[in-house]
Amino acid sequence: MKYEKGFSYVKRERQNLLWDLAFLTPQFIIFFTLTILPFLISIPILLTDQIGFIDNDIDFVGLKNFVSIFQYPLVDSFYSAVKRTIIFTIINYATVYIFGMTLALLMYEIKSRWKKPFFTIIYLPYMISGLGIGLIMLLLFSRDTGSLNLLLLKLGLIENAVDIKDPRVSSWLFPLMVGWRYAGFNMAIFLGGLLAIPTETIHASRVDGANYLQRLRHIYFPQMSASIIVATVLCLIGSWGVFDEAVGMGALTSNSNVRFFSILLFKIGFAGSGASQSGTLAEAMAMSMTINIPLLIVGILLGRLQQKFNAYME
Amino acid sequence: MKSSKRITKKKIAGIIISTVLLAYSVTSIIPFYFLGIRSFIPTIRSTEFHLIPPELDKFNIKSTYGDLATYYNVDLREAKKAFGISGYIDPNLTWEEISEEYNIPREKLEAYFNPYVKYNGWITILTDERILHSIVMTVILTFSSLITGGLFSIMTGSVLAGFKKKWHSWIYNMYLLEMIITPVMIILPVYMILGVFFGLGNSYWSIFLIFAKGGALPVMVFTSYIASIPGSLRESVEIDGGNRLQYFIHILLPLTKVPFATYAAIKFPKFWNDLLQGLVFLNEKKYTITPLISSLQGSYTTNFQAIYAGLALSIIPVILIYMIFQNLFVQSALSGSLKG
Numbered sequence A: 001m002k003y004e005k006g007f008s009y010v011k012r013e014r015q016n017l018l019w020d021l022a023f024l025t026p027q028f029i030i031f032f033t034l035t036i037l038p039f040l041i042s043i044p045i046l047l048t049d050q051i052g053f054i055d056n057d058i059d060f061v062g063l064k065n066f067v068s069i070f071q072y073p074l075v076d077s078f079y080s081a082v083k084r085t086i087i088f089t090i091i092n093y094a095t096v097y098i099f100g101m102t103l104a105l106l107m108y109e110i111k112s113r114w115k116k117p118f119f120t121i122i123y124l125p126y127m128i129s130g131l132g133i134g135l136i137m138l139l140l141f142s143r144d145t146g147s148l149n150l151l152l153l154k155l156g157l158i159e160n161a162v163d164i165k166d167p168r169v170s171s172w173l174f175p176l177m178v179g180w181r182y183a184g185f186n187m188a189i190f191l192g193g194l195l196a197i198p199t200e201t202i203h204a205s206r207v208d209g210a211n212y213l214q215r216l217r218h219i220y221f222p223q224m225s226a227s228i229i230v231a232t233v234l235c236l237i238g239s240w241g242v243f244d245e246a247v248g249m250g251a252l253t254s255n256s257n258v259r260f261f262s263i264l265l266f267k268i269g270f271a272g273s274g275a276s277q278s279g280t281l282a283e284a285m286a287m288s289m290t291i292n293i294p295l296l297i298v299g300i301l302l303g304r305l306q307q308k309f310n311a312y313m314e
Numbered sequence B: 001m002k003s004s005k006r007i008t009k010k011k012i013a014g015i016i017i018s019t020v021l022l023a024y025s026v027t028s029i030i031p032f033y034f035l036g037i038r039s040f041i042p043t044i045r046s047t048e049f050h051l052i053p054p055e056l057d058k059f060n061i062k063s064t065y066g067d068l069a070t071y072y073n074v075d076l077r078e079a080k081k082a083f084g085i086s087g088y089i090d091p092n093l094t095w096e097e098i099s100e101e102y103n104i105p106r107e108k109l110e111a112y113f114n115p116y117v118k119y120n121g122w123i124t125i126l127t128d129e130r131i132l133h134s135i136v137m138t139v140i141l142t143f144s145s146l147i148t149g150g151l152f153s154i155m156t157g158s159v160l161a162g163f164k165k166k167w168h169s170w171i172y173n174m175y176l177l178e179m180i181i182t183p184v185m186i187i188l189p190v191y192m193i194l195g196v197f198f199g200l201g202n203s204y205w206s207i208f209l210i211f212a213k214g215g216a217l218p219v220m221v222f223t224s225y226i227a228s229i230p231g232s233l234r235e236s237v238e239i240d241g242g243n244r245l246q247y248f249i250h251i252l253l254p255l256t257k258v259p260f261a262t263y264a265a266i267k268f269p270k271f272w273n274d275l276l277q278g279l280v281f282l283n284e285k286k287y288t289i290t291p292l293i294s295s296l297q298g299s300y301t302t303n304f305q306a307i308y309a310g311l312a313l314s315i316i317p318v319i320l321i322y323m324i325f326q327n328l329f330v331q332s333a334l335s336g337s338l339k340g
Helices: A002-046 A064-068 A074-109 A115-127 A130-141 A147-155 A167-195 A199-207 A212-223 A225-240 A244-248 A261-269 A281-313 B002-038 B065-072 B076-083 B095-102 B106-118 B120-127 B129-160 B166-180 B183-197 B204-212 B216-227 B232-239 B244-255 B257-272 B276-281 B289-299 B304-334
Strands: none
Touching: A002 A281, A002 B129, A002 B166, A002 B183, A002 B204, A002 B244, A064 A281, A074 A115, A074 A167, A074 A225, A074 A261, A074 A281, A074 B002, A115 A167, A115 B002, A115 B304, A130 A147, A130 A167, A130 A244, A130 B002, A130 B289, A130 B304, A147 B002, A167 A225, A167 A244, A167 B304, A199 A212, A212 A225, A225 A281, A225 B166, A244 A261, A244 B289, A261 A281, A261 B183, A281 B166, A281 B183, B002 B304, B065 B076, B065 B106, B076 B106, B095 B106, B106 B120, B120 B129, B120 B304, B129 B166, B129 B204, B129 B216, B129 B244, B129 B257, B129 B289, B129 B304, B166 B216, B183 B204, B183 B276, B204 B276, B216 B257, B232 B244, B257 B304, B276 B289, B289 B304
């Protein structure tokens, strides 16, 4: 009797496992092949001198690619792309607070029936393609034809037209527009954090006579730590992956002001083995690893921190 | 006295907040508005400011035969057919001369050419065969991968929900990793795998697979939702002698409509708007809508109104879907359930 019970238990467990695998495998194979495996297969490639995706003469060169990205001729484009991306990341991160946090705090206080329409409109830019944002930037701020330029000039609010093709202007206007696109997205993250704060806590602080700034400092911000970390990770990693918006601004053709790290990777990686080749595929992969592995480690560490905050709050 | 003061203070604060939000919302709408307007403004007049579409140009009988092709993308072969002209026409002849020579009434010419001159941007876009093809392919690709990816993710979620085994949470954490892996980060090796190893270099299948692979968001949404479904449902199926597949099809799938809507509302615009995979995996002839619009800059060079019309056209479906889903989506965001 006892034996039989144990036997049926084992049998059921095994059957359960088979069903688990049957349900998990289809997606997991695709997911693993297209998300985790890419990191593994780039390791052998970046130790070689492989020029393009199809190369019949591949030699092992060790870590030479990691040296050559810091040497002529690659180093100039590498440094300028990295520098440009760092500036973009900093300003883009500021917009997370300028737009996302501010809007979330405002939306949290408002109690009218306009709340929903406001949310819908604020989130709307996130629905357009990044390419569209880039094209709209040109539409609004081209020097001679930009619609917003012409409007502001007509109203007398600016004396000279804003020129999006000017490197100094585009270095702050571009991240601002990208920030506008993600405003609703970041607002939703922060609003989620705010709405999770127990109302009793806020009531208690009100009764104690805390003013808004005190509440902000001692209740809202500390309680939103988990959301702040999520927004930080997504902005940090997303900024290094900015691509569509830059292509909309002409990064793949003529506009060198928006040639970010991702554009450089794309250009070198998919250049083909033509005469205009600026670097090899292996070098592009080495470049990608040099930047992305540290980013991933920071992302994972921050993710751990976020889980800790979440556990602490619950 | 004191409490009434507090109420008025609160009211004023409310008005200020609403005003700020209203100002931001209006500013947010302006770019969309200008996009619409600019799709009607010919490049020649784009240095003037227009708040509403201006009085549009009319067909000029003094313009030459060739002008219409150069400036307004008129298909002259079709035009010749429509007016019953056969044989060669010197591109430098004006339409006035042509109308006299072939006895075509001016009204007929005006009726035929006016729309081209007035709505050049939209007509160029709507008659471009590539646009129609790419929209059809984008629709097929987006919906098939949404449904397949969703189904796969529901299957994954149905196993992972509750984390009954330790290795379940390992798998879950692997999916979560996708949140910090951007497409650009892995595009080179992914092309190596799909394009070179599997030979899907110029195929919609590679994009389909990338879209349907699942990831942090779908797995999170479905796992947490399925975990909230009472386990007694599953037990009752087992008691009746049904297996997991029967439980999945008859009980679980019909219950996952709500998380599927959330998943679709977030992923639909991502798939529809995707640029990178299209540029990498497809040839120009196979481009989906967003890569195609990026290539219009090359083929229409200075015909900006056509580019803007194309962009507006590609935005319309996303906005429509957003409007359909926004009620549910905004509701869940405002109730705080879209946390983290």
